[in-house]
Amino acid sequence: MNTPTLPAKELLAKSQSLIALIIMVIAISLLSDSFLTPDNGWNILRQISVNLCLSIGMTLIILSGGIDLSVGAILALAGAVAAGVLKNGIALPMFDILLQFSLAGAVVIGIAVGFMLGWFNGFVITRFRLPPFVATLGMFSIARGLTMLWTGGFPVTGLGEDFSFLGTGAVFGMPMPVWITLALVVLFVVITRKTRFGRYLYAVGGNERAARLTGINVNSIKIWVYALGGALAGVAGLLVTARLDSAQPNAGLGYELDAIAAVVIGGTSLSGGRGTIMGTVLGCLIIGVLNNGLFLLNVSPFWQQVIKGLIILIAVAIDRINANDQER
Amino acid sequence: MTSSPDIVLEALDICKSFPGVRALDKVSLTLRKGRLTALLGENGAGKSTLMNIVAGVFKQDSGDVKLAGETVSFNTPREAREAGISMIFQELNLVANLTVAENIYLSREPLNKLGFIDADKMNKDAADLLKQLDLAVEPTTPLSQLRVGQQQIVEIAKAISCKAKVLIMDEPTSAITEHEIEVLFGIINKLKQQGVAIAYITHKLEELVRIGDDAIVMRDGKLISSAPLKDLTRPEIVQMMVGREMKSIASRQSPELGPEVLRVEQLSLKHPQRVNDFVFKNVSFNVHSGEVLGIFGLMGAGRTELLESIFGLHHRQVAGQFFVNGQPVNITSPQDAIKLGLALAPEDRKSEGLVLGMSVQENASLACLAQFGKMGFTDLDAERQLADDIVARFRVKTPSVHQTIRNLSGGNQQKVILGKWLANKPLVLLLDEPTRGIDVNAKDEIYKLIHELAAEGLAVIVVSSELPEVQALTDRVIVLCEGRKTAEFSRTEATEESIMSAALPNGVEKS
Numbered sequence: 001m002n003t004p005t006l007p008a009k010e011l012l013a014k015s016q017s018l019i020a021l022i023i024m025v026i027a028i029s030l031l032s033d034s035f036l037t038p039d040n041g042w043n044i045l046r047q048i049s050v051n052l053c054l055s056i057g058m059t060l061i062i063l064s065g066g067i068d069l070s071v072g073a074i075l076a077l078a079g080a081v082a083a084g085v086l087k088n089g090i091a092l093p094m095f096d097i098l099l100q101f102s103l104a105g106a107v108v109i110g111i112a113v114g115f116m117l118g119w120f121n122g123f124v125i126t127r128f129r130l131p132p133f134v135a136t137l138g139m140f141s142i143a144r145g146l147t148m149l150w151t152g153g154f155p156v157t158g159l160g161e162d163f164s165f166l167g168t169g170a171v172f173g174m175p176m177p178v179w180i181t182l183a184l185v186v187l188f189v190v191i192t193r194k195t196r197f198g199r200y201l202y203a204v205g206g207n208e209r210a211a212r213l214t215g216i217n218v219n220s221i222k223i224w225v226y227a228l229g230g231a232l233a234g235v236a237g238l239l240v241t242a243r244l245d246s247a248q249p250n251a252g253l254g255y256e257l258d259a260i261a262a263v264v265i266g267g268t269s270l271s272g273g274r275g276t277i278m279g280t281v282l283g284c285l286i287i288g289v290l291n292n293g294l295f296l297l298n299v300s301p302f303w304q305q306v307i308k309g310l311i312i313l314i315a316v317a318i319d320r321i322n323a324n325d326q327e328r
Numbered sequence: 329m330t331s332s333p334d335i336v337l338e339a340l341d342i343c344k345s346f347p348g349v350r351a352l353d354k355v356s357l358t359l360r361k362g363r364l365t366a367l368l369g370e371n372g373a374g375k376s377t378l379m380n381i382v383a384g385v386f387k388q389d390s391g392d393v394k395l396a397g398e399t400v401s402f403n404t405p406r407e408a409r410e411a412g413i414s415m416i417f418q419e420l421n422l423v424a425n426l427t428v429a430e431n432i433y434l435s436r437e438p439l440n441k442l443g444f445i446d447a448d449k450m451n452k453d454a455a456d457l458l459k460q461l462d463l464a465v466e467p468t469t470p471l472s473q474l475r476v477g478q479q480q481i482v483e484i485a486k487a488i489s490c491k492a493k494v495l496i497m498d499e500p501t502s503a504i505t506e507h508e509i510e511v512l513f514g515i516i517n518k519l520k521q522q523g524v525a526i527a528y529i530t531h532k533l534e535e536l537v538r539i540g541d542d543a544i545v546m547r548d549g550k551l552i553s554s555a556p557l558k559d560l561t562r563p564e565i566v567q568m569m570v571g572r573e574m575k576s577i578a579s580r581q582s583p584e585l586g587p588e589v590l591r592v593e594q595l596s597l598k599h600p601q602r603v604n605d606f607v608f609k610n611v612s613f614n615v616h617s618g619e620v621l622g623i624f625g626l627m628g629a630g631r632t633e634l635l636e637s638i639f640g641l642h643h644r645q646v647a648g649q650f651f652v653n654g655q656p657v658n659i660t661s662p663q664d665a666i667k668l669g670l671a672l673a674p675e676d677r678k679s680e681g682l683v684l685g686m687s688v689q690e691n692a693s694l695a696c697l698a699q700f701g702k703m704g705f706t707d708l709d710a711e712r713q714l715a716d717d718i719v720a721r722f723r724v725k726t727p728s729v730h731q732t733i734r735n736l737s738g739g740n741q742q743k744v745i746l747g748k749w750l751a752n753k754p755l756v757l758l759l760d761e762p763t764r765g766i767d768v769n770a771k772d773e774i775y776k777l778i779h780e781l782a783a784e785g786l787a788v789i790v791v792s793s794e795l796p797e798v799q800a801l802t803d804r805v806i807v808l809c810e811g812r813k814t815a816e817f818s819r820t821e822a823t824e825e826s827i828m829s830a831a832l833p834n835g836v837e838k839s
Contacts, residue, residue, distance in 0.1 A: 195704045196697050203694055206683035213639070213680055214695045214748075215666040273685050 028293035048288035057229030065272030066132035072255035073143035079237030082110030083247035118230015122223030167242030206273030342391035383415035384408030414487035429454035429467035477508030586617025595648030608811035622802030669755035718747030739770025
């Protein structure tokens with residue numbers, strides 16, 4: 001039942017990550033003069049853009065009631081494949097052909113690699129009913145191995161200025177990675193809020209059986225979710241590669257955990273069905289501001305890890321308390 | 329209050345509030361040695377809350393609980409159990425993959441000298457308990473192999489093994505067969521003779537004649553009456569529960585039957601675990617436009633599975649033929665079924681029918697979202713309109729269509745489910761236990777709605793395990809027993825006796 005006190009409380013619960021972010025920004029800017037400057041602002045945004053890219057996909061996957069441990073590995077493979085085809089092309093000895101790729105072609109290939117591996121995740125999870133944790137753990141290892149096979153363990157470097165513009169360039173004063181992730185944020189906010197796919201995603205995560213009995217093609221939704229998560233990991237792979245002007249075989253190590261952390265801090269429930277893309281954006285910002293601020297304050301990176309861990313625990317604990325209130 | 333020696337437990341002026349709701353307002357309760365006190369009231373009256381406080385699950389805001397004259401305060405159900413108060417919840421608290429004995433002694437396992445679990449002693453003690461309760465299963469049987477009624481007896485065994493002085497039961501007969509009810513009542517009477525005080529929450533007044541001694545009636549968190557049962561008549565109780573005279577269920581006229589819309593022939597479903605065994609076998613029936621067909625059966629008769637099979641679930645294990653409007657059709661998924669004009673309101677609304685975290689509007693539109701909006705986008709205005717229409721037409725009580733559906737009562741949730749399907753303009757509505765856990769007044773309303781829908785030409789199939797419901801609602805009844813269709817009755821032939829005798833397995837004595 002509705003009582004006058006509830007909406008205020010709900011509003012507070014909904015905006016807790018925003019409040020946390022504001023408090024952090026105020027606190028750090030009081031402690032450090034170099035924090036609240038335009039340069040540092042762009043710096044933070046550029047730093048979080050890769051994580052945000054992965055986290056958008058992770059949000060979709062977690063909303064559907066799943067999890068994906070393979071996005072960091074897919075990031076590495078997609079980046080390496082894109083870099084490889086851009087630099088060397090693909091040789092097809094039996095036809096005596098060497099396929100050369102344009103920048104756009106390499107970008108499409110990178111994203112397609114991510115999409116296909118993600119699709120395979122979804123296929124295995126729905127067709128053989130593997131728990132997402134296990135299926136994507138397998139993919140983690142597969143993609144890491146494939147990356148090593150593709151690169152022979154060596155970085156692919158010297159990709160040209162056009163490509164590295166994606167990671168280091170700026171348009172109208174805004175860094176390219178920020179443009180790209182901003183566009184993705186807008187796209188996926190619209191998808192989750194305004195489309196049927198978005199609504200079905202929440203329904204599948206909220207109650208899979210009810211969704212199935214309502215005639216929603218649950219398997220198809222899930223496969224799409226993982227495929228999109230993979231494609232976004234592909235984009236993140238391109239950003240990382242372009243920024244360094246080199247595809248590192250062990251790029252993105254542990255990034256999946258950062259993405260999960262951002263999603264969780266942003267208030268998305270790990271049991272599925274509850275959460276938003278904007279929450280995840282806040283989650284990424286909180287992690288980014290925290291890392292940046294602690295760096296400026298000369299806090300040891302080891303302490304940064306400890307503090308990040310504590311923030312995750314606090315965020316989830318607050319979320320649980322709110323959820324329990326709601327369900328009585 | 330005078331302290332008489334036969335008073336085991338007293339709850340005095342208990343108050344409890346949840347966010348936005350005053351669940352209990354100065355409610356008092358006395359449980360006496362060897363007597364069964366029934367707690368009566370509509371859903372949401374506060375019965376379960378009161379019992380949860382007595383059993384240490386919730387803490388009261390004010391008021392005292394006295395056990396044998398001493399004021400007690402429990403922080404956990406475990407503390408209450410150790411003090412002699414055991415509660416058997418509606419959703420049983422057992423671990424499916426442990427054995428019967430392990431469940432009974434969970435967290436109180438007997439240990440040997442080395443500190444390891446003494447399995448022999450545990451199994452032997454458990455066997456004694458089971459014998460006392462006439463439950464013919466080995467203590468080493470995994471719990472998952474027991475039927476619900478048997479599992480309930482395991483819960484009782486657990487309570488007895490804790491030397492319970494007070495036993496609280498929350499609607500224990502809602503999910504078990506007639507025969508198991510008989511067994512349960514036998515056990516209850518035995519426990520009463522042993523001096524156990526029992527608190528018993530139920531909706532089924534007719535049960536109390538057999539086992540009840542005292543009754544309290546609650547309404548909206550307040551105590552309405554507390555008296556020995558023999559001083560109360562059924563109409564008095566019902567009136568106290570609802571706060572007004574109860575209307576009798578709308579009697580049904582024989583309807584105008586339209587053409588046959590669904591026919592099922594020789595439908596069988598293989599048992600998921602046991603090879604060469606069937607959940608149901610060779611079941612055939614049809615239903616006409618404008619008709620309400622009842623499917624009656626006890627627990628385990630295969631009712632729910634039958635509906636699910638028609639709706640395209642389990643299609644790999646299903647054999648048989650479906651005809652819609654006379655044409656043979658394949659149904660291999662719920663999507664197929666929905667496309668052919670079928671709609672299913674499942675038995676368990678919360679876990680199968682609704683996305684509880686979504687709003688009324690989002691639930692209402694979920695089945696027909698594809699009908700409005702272009703290019704994969706949802707049309708929020710059309711969706712809002714649909715939800716408003718459903719709320720208005722079915723008189724759904726909700727502060728707004730944006731209310732989270734979890735916060736609605738069972739009856740209102742069921743109305744939203746009906747509305748959600750009707751937006752799809754189905755031919756056949758499949759309803760599995762449509763009024764399970766819904767209070768008396770809301771039940772009546774749902775019945776009326778179903779009759780209205782049939783009058784508009786819908787074919788309705790209602791699966792139910794409640795005889796009065798089948799009789800009030802349906803034009804024709806088929807009866808299932810252990811997976812076989814044992815009888816079919818027209819409305820006039822369908823007496824309680826005829827239906828029940830067709831539903832009981834052979835060899836089980838009718839008492």
